[in-house]
Amino acid sequence: MGEKIGVGLIGCGAISKAHIQAIQELPDLNLIGVTDRDVSLAARIAESTNTKSYPNSIDLVSDPDINLVVLLTPPYYHEELISLCANHGKHILAEKPVGVDVNKIKTYVDLCKQKGTQLSVVSQHRFDPSALFLREKIDQQKLGKLITANCTVHWHRPKSYYDSWHRSKSLAGGGVLVVQAIHTIDLMLWYMGDVETVFGYTDRAVHTDIEVEDTAVACLKFKSGAHGMISATTGTYPGYPSQLDIFGSSGSISIVGDEVSFYSSRLDQENSITDGLKGETNLDHGNISVASLKAQYKDVLSAIRNQSTPVVTGDEAAKTFTILEAIYESSRAGKAIRL
C-alpha cells in the first residue's frame, strides 16, 4: 500500500454525504478538508468529519496535503474549478455532468492532459455488479451482434426539486438528460460505442415553469449500425427504476435499477438469469450506491498511483455530453444531427 492520498471536497450539498462515506471507508484515502460557497455549511461538515474547512476553493487547492479534489458543486462551476485544480497540479474527480458547455469541457480536458493531472468523472453505475456483468458478457461476445438498446428513465421529481439550480439551463447544463438519464445513457454508450446520428425531442411536460427539459426522447444510430432509443422524464408518478435493455443476435439483457433482471444467451445458457440479481435501486435525489462510488474511487486511486487511465475519463464524459447536446440541437432544429 502506498502513501494515503489527501482529498479535498468542493461543495457540501446533498451528494457530499455519499462521497464522504466512500472516502472515509477507503483506507488509502484521507479526507483533509472541505469548502462550500456557504461557509457555515462547510464549517459544520468539517466539524462533523474532524477535517479542515477552507474559506474558498483557492485556499483548498493550495493546500499541499490535498492531492485529489472532488467537485460536488452545481455543474456550471465544474469547468472553472477543473481549471483551478489543474493549474495547481491537483487530480480531479468531478461529479456528473462534467460541465455545461462542450467546447469549454474539451478545453479543460486538454488542460488536465497538459498539466499531467488525472480527470475522472463520476459515473458510479459503471461499477455496479450488474454493469460489470454486462460489460463482461459483451466483451466475451455472448450477446453476438448488438442490434438495439433501450434506455428508459421514468422518474419522479416534485416541484420543490426545481426550486434550485436544477431549473436553470446555465447552471445545470440541461434537465432530465444531463442530470438524471446521463447515468443510463453513459452505460448505453459504453456498451454500444460511438454514435453516428441522433434525432430527439425535448419538452417541459409537467414542470412547465423551468428553463430545462423535464422530458426527452431520442433515436440514435450507432457507428456499428446498431440502433438505440432514449426515453426520459422526471414528470411521471410514482417513478420507475431506470432500465437499460440491450438486444443482440445471440443474447439479450435487461438491467432494471441496478439489477440484472433478465439475461439469456444461446452461447451461455448455464448463466441465464430470469429472476433477478441482487442490487440496489435508487429513486431519491442524493441517495446513491456508496459501494459503487467506492469502486470508482478505487479506480481513480489506481489511475493516480499508476499514472494509468481511469475507467471514466474527461474525454469520455465530453463525448457523452456532445451526444446530449446533439439531442437538444435536434429538438431545436427539428432534424437529425450527424456527429
Ligand SMILES: NC(=O)c1ccc[n+]([C@@H]2O[C@H](COP(=O)([O-])OP(=O)(O)OC[C@H]3O[C@@H](n4cnc5c(N)ncnc54)[C@H](O)[C@@H]3O)[C@@H](O)[C@H]2O)c1
Ligand atoms: N452521481 C450521482 O448519482 C449524483 C447524484 C446527485 C447529484 N450529483 C451531482 O453532484 C453535483 C452536486 O449536486 P448536489 O445535489 O449535491 O447539489 P446541491 O445543490 O445539494 O449542493 C451543491 C453545493 O455546492 C455549493 N456551491 C455552489 N457553487 C459553489 C462554488 N462555486 N464553490 C463552492 N461551493 C459551491 C452550494 O452552496 C451547495 O452546498 C451536481 O453536479 C449533481 O449533478 C450526482
